[in-house]
Amino acid sequence: MDAATDVAADAPRTDPDRGLAPGEVAERQADGRSNAFTADTSRSAWNIVSANVFTLFNAIVGGCFLVLLLLGRWQDALFGLAAFANAIIGCVQEFRAKSKLDRLALLNAPRARVRRDGVEVEIAPGDVVQDDILVLRAGDQVPADAVVVRARALQIDESMLTGESDAVDKNDGDEALSGSVVVAGEGDAQATRVGADSYANRFADEAKRFSMVASELRTSIDRVLTWVGWGIGPIGLLVLNAQMMVAGGWVQAWQSGTWVQAVVNTIASLTAMIPLGLVLVTSIAFAVGAAKLAGRQVLVNELPAVEGLARVDVICLDKTGTLTGGEIAFDDAHALDVTAPGWERTLAWYGAAPDANATARCLRDPFPVSAPEAVAAYIPFSSARKWSAVSFAGAPGTWVLGAPEMVFGDAASDVTAEFGRTVVERASSGRRTLVLGFTPASLDPGDVDAERLPDGVEPAVVLTFREQVRPDARQTLSYFGEQGVGIRIISGDNPRTVAAIAREVGLDVADGFDARMLPEDDAALAEVLEEHTVFGRVTPEQKKRMVLALQSRGHVVAMTGDGVNDALAIKSADIGIAMNSGAAATKAVARLVLLDGQFSHLPDVVAEGRQVIANIERVSMLFLTKTAYATGLAVLFGILVMEFPFLPRQLSITDGLTIGIPAFFLALMPNTQRYVPGFLRRSLSFAIPSGLIIAIALTLYTRGAMALGVDEPQLRTGSTIILAIVGIWVLTVLSRPINRYKAVVIGAMFIALIAIFTIPLSTEFFQLVDPGEECAYLVTLVTILTIGAIEIVRFFHRRYVARILSGSSATPAVSRRRRR
16 A cells, blocks of 8 residues: 555546546557556567477478488488477467467456546556546455545455455555455445556566476476487587498598488488387376366466476465355354343344345345335445444334444453353354444444444344365365375465365364564575465465475475466466466466366376376387487497498388387376375486497397398398397387287387388388398397396386386375474
8 A cells, every 4th residue: 555655646536526637648648658568478489499390409300301302202201290399289289389478368358447537437457547436346456556535334355465364444545456356335436546556557577488398307307308419429429420421431421322321311310210109198198187177177377387286395275266265154143131122133134235245145044034124324335434333213223234343342352241152152163253242222323423432332142154165175185195196285365264265174273373474585485385274364475485495395286266366376386276266367367277166177187197107108118219329229320331321211010019109099098106205317217228238239230131242131120120029019018018009009019010020012012021031040040139138127117116116105194294
């Protein structure tokens, strides 16, 4: 309020009855003091395209693709399609995220009402200018930050901005924030901050800053690509030199034209090193997971978020709209010994009153109206004094409904008396407590004008209300507890109320921590968050700080919420989750949106994320094995100055049938394996030794075939057979235990492999010939020895992984001890 008041003090006060004149409006529009606001886009289209298209590997693959086309060897350029598909999927994914962010708008009110030149007019919110007189009525959204200059029972709901669930009374001089909603009364306010300076747009601007969700899969794959990128240049030169030497030397190769085959061989070795298919399969796995979750009413704004929630170890929950439905329900009525007759009819009247607020409306069902009551005098409810009073015609006395401490003062907390004891007991349970009081004296006009109670009011009935807890909250929190995921409940409401809701959903907490006592030091804040579970009176900025503090302790944090006040924290969290009933800003920056608001969908998301991680880990071993043996082959053949034993098109056989196509099916299989950090280390511990074994085996085979005098087409065919069979075996080893689904996939790949080696059209295209009897024996021997060596690697690899997984089994218990 101070900032707005300072602005108002510096600016001339606008006459609320007249408003601005047309000339004054035009002057402010020319000076840029209008509410028009066009935020910078989250990320430009050019940046997205360049990040996904103009990459080092796309340049390498694209260059190789172009060279083969120029050489007329289009049959060997099939690998270019994978790079093209990767770029398309990456662009679509980020454009989708950009679209969500660019549609972010807190101000969704279609029109704004202002008074100009003495006339009340409706305009677009963007046409509001500084110092405009805003005419506010129930249901309006405040289009710009303003200072109230005239209020008539004006109440504004700021819950979406501050997290405070109660509407706030606004009097002359109070601040009205843009994005808040008028729920009762009416008033006039002078606009003070407009456009980019307004609270709503400042909030939106910070929330719109682009960031991609953290993904271990994507990070690990990028790391592998970086490693390969550093090595591909020198290895490529090494291989090219070897191929030119085999062709008779650089000069002779150029003069005879054999340099063409040397270049083709070099391209074959380089493209085999790049695990392009791994990026593609990972993107497909994310996309399919997102589609499956959409069928369960979970919208995935960023595909890697499917993986992210499986890695979360702390989830922060906003109370209102997440654990509770945001609605209040009547709980109980405790009649005191001094109760006056007719209190049920009075409560029925309060529930049916035209201006009944959300709390009063809860009385309609338990106390239905039996006969209409004629009102003699009435003082409406105000959130400032927190009570209302009514006297009925033909019946002496006054009934008062309000907060116990506001109506009866210290008597409401005096546990020595029945009234105070009743209030304290019910308030300590976290219920919202009201009291209905009665006095024989009736309201007179002076009481109404002064908004004061007559003397002699005595408590008659203590009423309690509770927020409706989502029916799925307890079960979902129990699931996260069993999985070792820490829970933090963060709310703008009273800490005692928040703690009571936490107990109602099954959390073992004594009381809530008042966020007004949180330390400013980030390290101390992180320590408090490790020790406490429930926090109340938390501001939007504190929510963001709390998420960052947890992340500083190494936690992977998920944040749920529905209000604008949750947007920055949701944006900062590793995984942000919003309810579809929440604010547009919150949904736009969230990674996941629960379309039907069912908190119980989160275990489904965790399961889907685990499936993606576990399956991609298995699939990655296929692709990384290929990268390992391709790199080993390139180095060995470069050092030994041997002709590369494959054409690019022949490598497409093994890439497709032993890795690419089966990887697609394996990546989509059900898998409930619990997430364990270290995905890349476990994958490389199998891929590197297996790849080296395959590279050495193919090198030895080539040496043996050359010694036997096998011609070049037969040698390449034998190499392709060895790599295809060993690749199928690696696929089988990594698919164990074999079920019916996996057997069908592996069997189909084996049948397709036989077809390629026997159908004349395919043998001609891939240049496959009969390897001859001697070469066939050599192929069989090398294949058997290679398979045996891979089985030994897998045996030790499984023991290594089992040791890691057994060490991680203590994680849930450790997490539970940490929570306590």
